[in-house]
Amino acid sequence: MAEDAGVHGFNPVFIDVSDCSDEMRFVQRLYGAILENDPGDLLWNHIKDSWLGKTIGRVQKVGGAGFSLEFKATDTGWARLGEELAGALSKLDGRWLIQVDELPVFVLKLLNQDESAQRARVREFLYWLRRLRLEFGDVRWLLAGSIGLDTVTTRLNIADSINDLRIQTLGAFDAATADALLAALASEYHKDLSATVRRYIVKRTGWPAPFYLQLIFHELRDIEGPVARAHVDRAVENLLGPHHRNYFDYWRQRLFEELGKPEADYAATLLNTCCRAPEGVTRIVLSHSLASVIAQPEAREEKLRYLLDILHNDGYLAEDSRRWRFRSPLLREYWIRRVAPPEESHG
Amino acid sequence: MASPANSAPPVVTIYNPANLRKEELIRGFVARQPLLDRLLDDLRHANPGTAPQHHLLVGQRGQGKTTLLRRLAFAVEDDPGLSATWMPLVFPEEQYNVASLGDFWLNCVDALSDALDRAGDHDASQALDERVERVPVDRAGRSAAALQLLIEEAGRLNRRFILLVDNLDIVLDRLDREQEWTFRRVISQEPAIQFIGASSRVMEALYQYDRAFYDFFQVHELKGLDDSETFAMLRRLGGDSGEAEVDKLIQERPGRIRALRLLAGGNPRTLVLLFRVLTEARDGDVQRDIEQLLDLYTPLYKARFEELPAQAQQLVDAMAIHWDPLTAADLTELLRPLSVNQVSAQLKRLEDLGVVEKAPWFGEKKTAFQITERFFNIWYLMRASRRVRRRLLWLVKFLEAWFDREERATTATLSIVQHAKQLVTDERDTQFLLAQSLTLSSKWHEASPLLEQLARGDSEFPSMGLFRAIVETGQIADAVAILERTGADQRWRPLYEALRAAGAGSPDYLNRVAPEVRTVAMEILREIAPRLFSAYSVV
Numbered sequence: 001m002a003e004d005a006g007v008h009g010f011n012p013v014f015i016d017v018s019d020c021s022d023e024m025r026f027v028q029r030l031y032g033a034i035l036e037n038d039p040g041d042l043l044w045n046h047i048k049d050s051w052l053g054k055t056i057g058r059v060q061k062v063g064g065a066g067f068s069l070e071f072k073a074t075d076t077g078w079a080r081l082g083e084e085l086a087g088a089l090s091k092l093d094g095r096w097l098i099q100v101d102e103l104p105v106f107v108l109k110l111l112n113q114d115e116s117a118q119r120a121r122v123r124e125f126l127y128w129l130r131r132l133r134l135e136f137g138d139v140r141w142l143l144a145g146s147i148g149l150d151t152v153t154t155r156l157n158i159a160d161s162i163n164d165l166r167i168q169t170l171g172a173f174d175a176a177t178a179d180a181l182l183a184a185l186a187s188e189y190h191k192d193l194s195a196t197v198r199r200y201i202v203k204r205t206g207w208p209a210p211f212y213l214q215l216i217f218h219e220l221r222d223i224e225g226p227v228a229r230a231h232v233d234r235a236v237e238n239l240l241g242p243h244h245r246n247y248f249d250y251w252r253q254r255l256f257e258e259l260g261k262p263e264a265d266y267a268a269t270l271l272n273t274c275c276r277a278p279e280g281v282t283r284i285v286l287s288h289s290l291a292s293v294i295a296q297p298e299a300r301e302e303k304l305r306y307l308l309d310i311l312h313n314d315g316y317l318a319e320d321s322r323r324w325r326f327r328s329p330l331l332r333e334y335w336i337r338r339v340a341p342p343e344e345s346h347g
Numbered sequence: 348m349a350s351p352a353n354s355a356p357p358v359v360t361i362y363n364p365a366n367l368r369k370e371e372l373i374r375g376f377v378a379r380q381p382l383l384d385r386l387l388d389d390l391r392h393a394n395p396g397t398a399p400q401h402h403l404l405v406g407q408r409g410q411g412k413t414t415l416l417r418r419l420a421f422a423v424e425d426d427p428g429l430s431a432t433w434m435p436l437v438f439p440e441e442q443y444n445v446a447s448l449g450d451f452w453l454n455c456v457d458a459l460s461d462a463l464d465r466a467g468d469h470d471a472s473q474a475l476d477e478r479v480e481r482v483p484v485d486r487a488g489r490s491a492a493a494l495q496l497l498i499e500e501a502g503r504l505n506r507r508f509i510l511l512v513d514n515l516d517i518v519l520d521r522l523d524r525e526q527e528w529t530f531r532r533v534i535s536q537e538p539a540i541q542f543i544g545a546s547s548r549v550m551e552a553l554y555q556y557d558r559a560f561y562d563f564f565q566v567h568e569l570k571g572l573d574d575s576e577t578f579a580m581l582r583r584l585g586g587d588s589g590e591a592e593v594d595k596l597i598q599e600r601p602g603r604i605r606a607l608r609l610l611a612g613g614n615p616r617t618l619v620l621l622f623r624v625l626t627e628a629r630d631g632d633v634q635r636d637i638e639q640l641l642d643l644y645t646p647l648y649k650a651r652f653e654e655l656p657a658q659a660q661q662l663v664d665a666m667a668i669h670w671d672p673l674t675a676a677d678l679t680e681l682l683r684p685l686s687v688n689q690v691s692a693q694l695k696r697l698e699d700l701g702v703v704e705k706a707p708w709f710g711e712k713k714t715a716f717q718i719t720e721r722f723f724n725i726w727y728l729m730r731a732s733r734r735v736r737r738r739l740l741w742l743v744k745f746l747e748a749w750f751d752r753e754e755r756a757t758t759a760t761l762s763i764v765q766h767a768k769q770l771v772t773d774e775r776d777t778q779f780l781l782a783q784s785l786t787l788s789s790k791w792h793e794a795s796p797l798l799e800q801l802a803r804g805d806s807e808f809p810s811m812g813l814f815r816a817i818v819e820t821g822q823i824a825d826a827v828a829i830l831e832r833t834g835a836d837q838r839w840r841p842l843y844e845a846l847r848a849a850g851a852g853s854p855d856y857l858n859r860v861a862p863e864v865r866t867v868a869m870e871i872l873r874e875i876a877p878r879l880f881s882a883y884s885v886v
Binding site: 157273294 | 548561570704705852878879
């Protein structure tokens, strides 16, 4: 994306904010990335004598490859730095593409410090970011995350803070693309992966997201000679084992990060119900599975609608012929083995 | 179609629909007519050679399950086409004698014998009773023989049986898993048996994948009636001669009926009683109507409460007086020295009895509990101390004013000038307008004393514009404090809770509030903090 951005006349900037602990760190990281990617130092020359410039140390990197930036401690809150950043964006030359990865993780981090108090803080931050997006037409934004930012903002009742964004869900590959990826990986690692076996991998994945295709492929890399279907079965079995828990468990964890309690518990109940039924589950059965925690049918229906929207939107469940089932058979298998309570007492 | 209610006034019972005579029950049956029509239609179209789709009605007490089952039996008996094919079998409301599947099939045979006897076929009834005497006592033999008897009788009579089983949960709870599967196998293969059951709760057996009745029944959840269903039901109850009178009442005082429907939780049984109260006192107010309705319920509710063990009564008392949903931990605080384990065990027992239910909560991971039958909670509050009773009466007044306000607003749109004149001559409204203007002009320091003065007054109903301005200008915390200081947090409780929800930034905050308060509080929140709701439409 960054390479393509250059071809189309954009200066690309990329930051990952998953480890930023507060707004100040976020703004500093963004500021730093813009300054580092400003080819003519136009921005730096403009601000270096200002209050802002005085808060930034510019240190020549070892080896002479550009600068690294250090923000000096200041008592001023992030709001002032945020305003300065807005001003700075207006001074940029040309068109810019700012890519912010894992923004929802950062937002949840702000929120989880103390939900009741931080709600207003998250709201203020997201409206500030929206203002930046709306005010500077030459700066385009690409916000990404494995958790739906729309889900988080809806939960906080601030969905209008992102209503200028076009939401693009990155789903699984189609069969041809999945096959091409596997063929490319086989070629790169010199593995003998026949078309039949590639199709079988795609079939076992069920929902061929690139992450899972790569996981299975890498489980197969140590096979000597031609890879057989039995190897694929063993690889899948291995991936679902306890030592690979981290590959799937984030799906469970993010429910709690994204939804908070008690909604995450309700969502887990729905997933526990769905995982048992390979043919999928009707909506009324899902509603009944929530009846033990929400007795009133009207309140239950409202909550069910909300949760199914989220579970569908975030890739957990898909609806087909009026039945809800796990989108990924691998995740369903993982859920049965590692998350759902034993069958006798599930629900 | 079943016959519509005629012009005679309905006879209603709040105790047991089984005690009503046939014509009385038919006359009072108006709330669940569409579902009855649908079930009858399914019977008409059932393929004779295959097992039919079985049905289950789920709904809390008073939602009309038992009445619907009985009404269905009469409708089948009265329809020559249906009765030529189908024979309804009616059971006692609770089948406590069931210890195994064989007992259940024997109950079916007994019900058949009763039906034959009622139909005048005494010989057949007696012959059947004699054959029952010869059914083996061992579990397996008993089940097979009783079922065989039933199927043979269906063949002999050339009829199919409709098993109208109330409180199915009691029956299923007494069967082990193996018997559940046998039960399922029989009714899913046997064309002679149509099963229509009812239960006051959603059983685990309906949604656990490894259970026999997972996704098996067509489930119909009976919900409380909404405003338009209530109006339609009252019109039907009015009958041919009374319809015009009921129409007039609905047109003149819809707010009165809406407030009462809200307090009754849309429960059809209560609303049938309401009809009686409304037609007896056309010029009454909501408080009087409620008092009369509650009087009718007193023997039932009193008996039901007294049936509970002492410790369970303590819990119900605390929960009913608290009124809002509360967690087990909060309840334990109220019931010291009872331990949290004792409280949790009692809650579980009361939940199984259908007296309390779990409800969604806000902001914490705990589950909340509330009294299931909301009108029982209202009854309890009215019988409590004067202080507690006052909380409820304030709500009654607020609801009446709220719904009347909507009516006034509708009328006012017909005469805007008249409405404007009223606004400027009404001192209280003028003060609200002034406070609103001051708030919007960033003069909260001048607006807040005005609010304090208004909140101390005897106004039943505040203007919403001021509170919308308060939310927009971020003065919520101050306003909440003023309402608390002046006691308006109780007198204007729905508004107070809506303000707190706006402060919490989420409509879900209202999950902490009793449903009777929540409904109007939610409407108020939509008015004073519309932004909280626009967010919901995005996903």
